[in-house]
Amino acid sequence: MNNQPNTSFFSMIDFMEEEKNWMVNNKISLTKTLSLNGETDTLYIDQPNFASELDVFIKSDINRPSLSDKYSVDSIFSSGKLYKITYTAKDEKVNTRKLSIQFDSQNKVGLIDIRLFNGSPITKNVQHLIYRPKAGYVIKDEQYFMGNKDEIMVEGSFKQKRR
DSSP: OOOOSOOOOOOOHHHHHHHHHHHHOOOOOOOEEEEEEEEEEEESSSSOHHHTTHHHHHHOOSSSSSTTTTTEEEEEEETTEEEEEEEEEEETOOOOOEEEEEOOOOOSSSEEEEEEEEEEEOOOEEEEEEEEEEEEEEEEEEEEEEEEEEEEEEEEEEEEEEO
16 A cells, blocks of 8 residues: 555646746846736846746645645547646635646646636735746736735746847
C-alpha cells in the first residue's frame, strides 16, 4: 500500500519557473498596459523582474496535499488527447475558485485561466487571470469596497529581443 495522495494537480509553481527561465534565457522584454477604471498607461520594460510579474499566478497554485480534497477535477479529451483540465473549488474558503489549463496539439500548455476570490464583510476582491505561454498575460481585478467598485486591468506582452 502506498501513502501517496491520490490526487496530484497541475503545478503552477513548476510551470511558472520554466516560463521564467525561458524568459530570462531569451532576454524577453515586457510591454505592460495598466488601466484603472478606464485610465490607461503603457510601460515598456527592457529587463523585467519576472518573479514579481508572475507572482500572482504562482500564488494561485493549488498543487498542495492540504488542498487535494478541496477541488473537483474535470478533464476534456479531444482525439484521444487531453485538451483541457479544470479544477473547481468545492470549498468557498479557498482563494483559487477555478483553474483551467488548455493544451495544444503537442500536449503543451496553451492557455491558463484562473478565477480568484477573497472577501470579507466589508471588501470583496475578484480576479480573473489569463496566461498564454511565450505570449503574455491579462490580470483583471475587481475590487468592491462599501458599494464602490474599482476595476484594474494589467496586460503584459512578452517580446523576444532581436539578436
